[in-house]
Amino acid sequence: MSESMARWARIKSLFESLAEVPASLREPLIKAAELEATELAELSSLLAHHDRAAAADAFMAEPAAQTLMDQEEGGAAVPGQRLGAWEIVRLIGAGGMGEVFEARRADGRFEGRAAIKLLKRGMDSAAVMQRFALERQALARLSHPHIARLLDAGTAPAGVPYFVLEYVDGEAISEAVQDLTLDERLRLFLQLADAVSYAHRNLLVHRDLKPGNVLVDREGQVKLLDFGIAKALDPLECNDGQATVGGQRPFTPNYASPEQVRGEPVSTATDIYSLGVLLYQLLTGTRPTGRNASTPAEAARCVLEDAPTKPSRLSPEEVSDPQWLQTRKKLSGDLDNILLKTLEKEPERRYSSVEAMATDLRRYLEGYPVSARPASWHYRLAKQVSRNRLASAALAASVLLLLGGSAAVAWKAREARQAQLLAELRLKEVRRVTHELVFSFGDSVEYLPGGMKIKADLFKEALAALERLQPTLGESDEAALADIAEIHVRLAEAYTPDYPGTLNEPEKGLRHADQARLLIDKVWASQKGNPVFAGYASRAYMVLAGHAREAGDKEKAVALSRHGLALVQEAVKLAPPNSTDTLLLHNAVTAGLQDLAVMLDDNGLGLGRPEEAMRYYIAARESGLKELEMKAEAARLDAKLRPEQTRFRAELLQTLAVINGSMASSHQRRGDYELAVKARDEAMAHLRQARQMHPEQLQLQASTAANLFLLAGLELQMDRPEQALKASTENHDLLAGLLATDPKNADWIDAREYRALAQGSALLRLNRHAEAQPWLRRSVNYWRKELVASPPAAKLKHQRGLALAEFRLERSRADWPAVAAAAEQLQTLADAEPRNADAYQAAAEAAQSLASDGPSASRATWQQRACQAWKESAALRPLSPWARRQSGVCQPA
Incomplete structure (x- = not known):
């Protein structure tokens, strides 16, 4: 954007902010903007013209309702007037540029109530008419249960436009929460957060979130109103990505963000701040700043200058809640931190998205650590204990029993029968602790920062206890050997690369997998009827197959994967129907089919048989979907299974996401782009469902980010850069949230830098070159670093990444x-x-850019080279929609 355009946008934004502030109160706000002399002159001129127009129409002299009743032609509508199928009943509200009326359906087709919004008399200038039309367009884009629906639209006889909204029979959210508990208030607020997040995903910022625009109906459902000053986030805008579609009332001082008060460009962070003010008021009954402000100017000054009071520090004199001393104890800690993060003066210090804020609130409600608070080990442990008080107490006692008692047992085992009986009892107790506490506790901490290390340490302690006791029984207790094998499998997964939360020590992972295989082979005949053990047996062979593939032995990898799948399929035939363990076993079948498909695919490490691989992918997906139905039916028949449904369903949704993600990549490598998009979208849908069930699981967040990154690349190939930018931006928002919880996580740091290319490429395609450059520079720096450390086998890949x-x-x-x-x-x-289609496409892309926009003297030469490279790429894989458009200037071969 040119300097003059930027200056005009700034003056325009300031004018909109000040237009309805009384003239006597504007001076401090204008001073705070620190305008240049020419800017101040233009702003003063605009305000003077606005004030004269307002005085001429006497808008400041009388309320709109009085004007409507007293003047024959005072308003845009009067009670009894028909507007299309609707009849005006009464005036129910008036804003800066519009009036809102209650209406009833009057054409006899059905009974109904609605709210009709019309422009005020005298406000029908071309600019305001355009803004009004754009508000109507904004509402037409939105379809969400917590946003008031657009029902109809038209033009009144006087030529004034109107639109019809659903009538919300409710009260302001600040009134609706009066008799609710703290948790109930948070859950009500989450409905609003979901609506605002939806608007942001549809590229709209509300800009006027306050109690009067958030109603709660008689069923307890939130309805968000008034998008009259919304801002459209335009991905094609070259300055700040925004284009105003608002009205003359761009903010309400008590709920405005600092950047709104200063007249600066707004973003989704603006709504996040206003949501913070609103939530603060819902939880405390007062505002975070300007509690004693008596004028709009004073309230605006407080927004800029005053630090928000920590909610739990408010005194009983500052709030009206008679139980405040008890209430504020609940706010202390997590809610304090969440609110203060939301109310940061600098937009970049707030939550990266409304969804991130809502995730923290859900974590708080469910007793999990929140990202707004430093994730120290004692904080995480306290949260774990608070969620699982009985289990944690039993675990502590049992671990003490394990550690303290095992040595004594080993010593007493030298005594004949008495020691034998004691060892059997001790082993039985250790096995019980392992199954009921160690596994479940370990799984619950796995997805927290540092959780995999805690889990591995716990498994190692359990393994040591079992191995100390097992020799006293010889090899007769094969069930105990099966338990030891299961722990080896869990440790093998914890140390193996590419597993969620891996500790990335492949040698240890392979060693534990080999030990597990020896034990599995020894006890399979007697233990294959145990569904849990059979599932672990299959997982052991998956780990071994992965290590063989990494070592370059693809045939061995496929053989190991087939063997693991065969074991679990054999166990399914022996398992009783509709039990919890059997349902877990079916999950292992689904995972085994997926694992074998990956080993067969043409992904660079598989055998290169994509058609056969696709058959197994499809079988895996069908197995997973069938399993979802089985689990739902089992829970319906057996109420005891219902508490397990969330965990089972979330695990299975993750598996289905992996399957669909693998299918998407396979389709894309073969040039089936539409099928790739469909599979990738299904993967995203499964991950979003799983994250709703377990918002605290960081690995789910990481998996979602990875899929969004891959989706962004696919959208670029589909020639849809706006969608690519949206997916890539959400990926980076999720990564930022992850790194806020674990700033030193090397995998997430690498992912952030590696994925910068997708963000920069999407911006480049949208001709937002200045915004693209920082991302592309980060990508160059990443590939330079990787190239220095790359092994010989990866040299060409890293060189191509750097060159691109x-x-x-x-x-x-x-x-x-x-x-x-x-x-x-x-x-x-x-x-x-010469067999790499991606390499030829990269060469073609670069040559095509020179042919299209480079120096004119060499364009013909570069065009010839581009066409040859497109031809080479097309011979290896069908061109994507974007590549076909780029290569359209080439003559058919």
Whole structure:
């Protein structure tokens, strides 16, 4: 955006902010904006014209309702007037540019009530008419249970436009919460957060979130109203990504963000701040700043200058709640931190999204750690204990029993029969603790920061206890050997790369997997009727198959994967129907089918048989969907299974997401782009469902981010850069949330830098070159670092990644000599990998950019080279929609 356009946007935003503030109160707000002399002159002129127009129409002299009744032609509508199928009943509200009337359906088709919004008399200038029309368009885009629905629209006889909304028979949310508990208030607020998040996903910022615009109906359902000053987030805008569609009332001082008061550009962070003010009021009955402000100007000053009071520090004199001393204890800690993070003066210090804020509130309600509070080990432990008081107490006692008693047992085992009986009792107790506490407790901490390390340590303690006791029984107790095998499997997964939350020590992982296999082979005949053991047996072979694949022995990897699948399929035939353990066993079948498909696929590490792999992917997906039905039916028949449903369903949704993600990648490698998008969308849907069930699980958040990144790349190939940018931005928001909980996590740090290329590429496609450059520069830096440390086998891949990032960065700068150098490098790398369609596409992309926009003298040469590279790429894989459009200038071969 040019300097003059930017200056005008700033003046325009300030004018809208000040238009309805009384003239006597504007001076401190204007001073706070620190305008240049020319800017101040323009703003003063606009305000003077506005004030004269307002005085002429006497808007400030009389209430709109009185004007409507006293003047024959005073308003846009009067009671009894027909507007289309609706008849005006009464005036129910008036804002800066519009009036809202209650109406009833009058055409006889059905009975109904509605709210009709019309422009005020005298406000029908071209600019305001456009804003009104854009509000109607904004509402038409939104379909959400907690946003008032648009029912109809039209033009009144006087030429004034109107639109019809559902009538909400309710009260302001601040009144509706009066008799609710703290938790009930939070759950009501989460309905509002869901509505605002939905609006943001549809590229709309509300900008006026306050109690009067949030009603709660008689069924306890929130309804968000009044998008009259909403802002559209325009992905094609080259300045701040926003384009105003608002009215002359851009903020309400008591609920406005600092950037609104200053007249600066707004973003989704603006709504996040206003949500924070609103939640603060719902929980405390007062506002975080400006509690004693008596004028709009004073309230606005407080927003800019005053630090919000920590909710739990409010005195009984500052709130009206008679039980405040008890209430504020509940606010202390997590809710304090959540609210203060939401109310940060600097937008970048607030939550990255409304969804991130809502996730923290859900974590609080469910007793999990929140991201707004440093995740120290004692804080996480306290949360774990508070959620599982009985289990935690039993675990502590049992672990003490394990550690203290095992040594004594080993010593007494030398005594014949008495020691034998004692050992059997001790072993039985250790096995009970292992199954009932160690496994379940370990699983519950796995997805917390540092949780996998805690889990591995717990398993190692249990394994040591079992192994100390087992020799006293010889090898007769095969059930105990099966338990030891299960723990080895869990440890193998914990240490193996590519597993969620891995500790990334592959040698340890392989050693535990081999020990598990020896024990499984020894006891399989007697233990295969145990569904839990059979599931672990299958998982052991999956780990072994993965290690074989990494070592380059693809045939062995497939054989191991087939063997693991065969074990679990054999066990299914022996298992009783509709039991909890059997349902887990079916999950293992689904996972085994998926694992075998990956080993067969053409993903660079598999056998390169994608057609056979796809058959197993489809079988895995069908198995998983069938399993969902089985679990729901089992829970219906047996009420004892219902508490397990959330965990089972979440685990299965994760498995289905992995299956669909693998299918998407396989389709994309073969050029089936539409099928790839469908599978990737299904993976995202499964992950979003699982995250709703377990918002505290960081690995689910990480998996969602990874899928969004892959979706962004796919959307670029589909020639949909807006959708690609949306997916990539959400990916980076999730990564930011993850790193806020674990700033030193190397995998997430690498992912943030590696995925910068997708963000920069999407912005580049949208011609937002200045915004793209920082992302592309980060990508260049990442690939340079990777290239230094890359093993010989990965050298070409890393060189291509660096050359592609350099090409796009230089393309954004229009540095054509540097673009040409990168294009030459990409062509050289493509020639070095003659079977790599991606390499030829990268070379074609670079050459095509020079042919289209580079120096005119060399365009023909580059066009010829681009066409040849497109031809080479198309011979290996069908071109994507974007590549087909790029290569359209080439003549058919």
